[in-house]
Amino acid sequence: MPTVTEITVDGFISCVDPRCPGYEQKPVPVTRQNVAFSYGDNGGDGSIPLGATEREAVHVVQADETCEHCGKPTITSDRERPEHAPVSGQDPLALLNLNQQKQTHEMQLASAQQATEMANLRAQIAERDARDAKRDALLEEMAAELKRRRGGRPKQPEDE
Numbered sequence: 685m686p687t688v689t690e691i692t693v694d695g696f697i698s699c700v701d702p703r704c705p706g707y708e709q710k711p712v713p714v715t716r717q718n719v720a721f722s723y724g725d726n727g728g729d730g731s732i733p734l735g736a737t738e739r740e741a742v743h744v745v746q747a748d749e750t751c752e753h754c755g756k757p758t759i760t761s762d763r764e765r766p767e768h769a770p771v772s773g774q775d776p777l778a779l780l781n782l783n784q785q786k787q788t789h790e791m792q793l794a795s796a797q798q799a800t801e802m803a804n805l806r807a808q809i810a811e812r813d814a815r816d817a818k819r820d821a822l823l824e825e826m827a828a829e830l831k832r833r834r835g836g837r838p839k840q841p842e843d844e
Contacts, residue, residue: 687720695744695762699751702777706751706758714760715745 695714699706719741749758770776 687722689718689720690715690745691718692716693762695760696764697747697749697758697760698765699754699756700759701751701754701756702780704751704754704756706753709761709765712760714747714762716742716762717745718742 692713693716695712695716696709697712697714698709701707720737721739721741723736723738744760744762746760747758750756751758775781
């Protein structure tokens with residue numbers, strides 16, 4: 685069985701989302717856990733004392749806290765996050781913003797498609813209205829011609 689020891693040390697907590705105000709690290713006490721495996725734990729052959737440590741795993745125990753700003757999970761660490769010089773001249777959050785830009789583009793595309801469909805429907809309605817107007821004019825013309833042709837003819841029983 686490995687030997688597990690836990691100690692409380694000064695550490696930092698921050699939000700997982702770099703765009704969140706909680707991304708700035710705050711000092712908090714954290715629990716650092718050391719798991720030591722001896723040669724005997726790993727089936728040593730007896731040439732090395734069984735109590736000697738072969739390897740260790742050291743990590744900070746993550747708390748189940750959420751960010752006070754956005755509600756996302758938090759990260760605890762026993763080291764301060766390194767700040768790298770922006771030598772590329774690029775925005776360090778540009779990759780994170782790509783997803784937002786993609787969503788914005790998709791919304792704009794959907795809006796444009798909806799506007800195109802609406803314009804097509806309006807064009808179809810205008811065509812139908814023009815056809816209806818032509819049909820109504822033709823019917824009126826035919827009714828007037830029929831009335832003109834019947835003008836001199838005596839009334840028939842089916843006209844009454």
